[in-house]
Amino acid sequence: MRRRSFLKLGAGLALGVPAVAAASGCAVEDPLAAQAKAGDNKNYIAGDGSVTEYASDQRGEPVQLEGTLFDGTTVSSSEFAGSVVVLNFWYAACAPCRKEAPDLVELHDAFEPEGARFYGVNIRDERNTAEAFERSFNIPYPSFQDKDGGILLAMTQFVPPSAVPTTLVLDREGRVAARILGLADKGTLKALISDALAA
Numbered sequence: 626m627r628r629r630s631f632l633k634l635g636a637g638l639a640l641g642v643p644a645v646a647a648a649s650g651c652a653v654e655d656p657l658a659a660q661a662k663a664g665d666n667k668n669y670i671a672g673d674g675s676v677t678e679y680a681s682d683q684r685g686e687p688v689q690l691e692g693t694l695f696d697g698t699t700v701s702s703s704e705f706a707g708s709v710v711v712l713n714f715w716y717a718a719c720a721p722c723r724k725e726a727p728d729l730v731e732l733h734d735a736f737e738p739e740g741a742r743f744y745g746v747n748i749r750d751e752r753n754t755a756e757a758f759e760r761s762f763n764i765p766y767p768s769f770q771d772k773d774g775g776i777l778l779a780m781t782q783f784v785p786p787s788a789v790p791t792t793l794v795l796d797r798e799g800r801v802a803a804r805i806l807g808l809a810d811k812g813t814l815k816a817l818i819s820d821a822l823a824a
Contacts, residue, residue: 674807678817679800681824687799690779692769695752700744700769702799709741709802709821710795713809714777714784715768716749717758721808722790726762728811733766736818746771748789794821 691701713729715722733743745768747755755768769776777786783801784791794803794817802824803817 674805676803676805676810676813676817678803678820681796681802684796684798684800684802688780688795688801690776692746692771692776694744694767695747695755695770696767698767705742705795705799707797709736709797709818710799711736711741711743711814711818712746712780712793712795713743714746714748714789714791716747716789717754718749719789723758723762725790725809725811726758726764728809728814730763730765732811732815732818735815736822739822741818741822742766744769746776748772748774748777794818796821796824 687705688702691699693699711729711732713725717723729743733741737743743766745764745766747768748771750758750772752770755770758764759768771777774786777784780793783793783804785806788806790808792805792809792814793801794814796802802821805814805817
């Protein structure tokens, strides 16, 4: 059975997960992150913040995709087998992408030792722009260069082309276990990854 709940930007957690207080003591806020918080939709089309978790018997077939990372490495979904994989669709000028970037870095650092793999899927930028974003936010995981839309096309069942960011959690069989449309709440995504790892 599919469970669906909705989050607004900056809202508390859904899916029965306890709410987690926002971190305090932050540095001066990024102006684009402030824009994301304002929710005025400048320069991007936001997802609605909905979170969908798919029951194991409703996940269908493993995803099929292949793409090239910005460093030139070709990666196929066949390499995902046995690992929980987080796919984050983003581009540099997307305000909520900038806002969620530090949380994705923290979650990567927490879950990589447990066998989770993280990949970005950049749908718009040239290499220099994407790499500048990655340096700015100290992104430790690689991103696919998907300006031609190959991966996005392969994932349209789960990722609406206009809803960026979108974050998918794939189970160990390469099936979509969960999806967040829009800004990923750190506590919610943490719970979704934990569930996938525990299965």
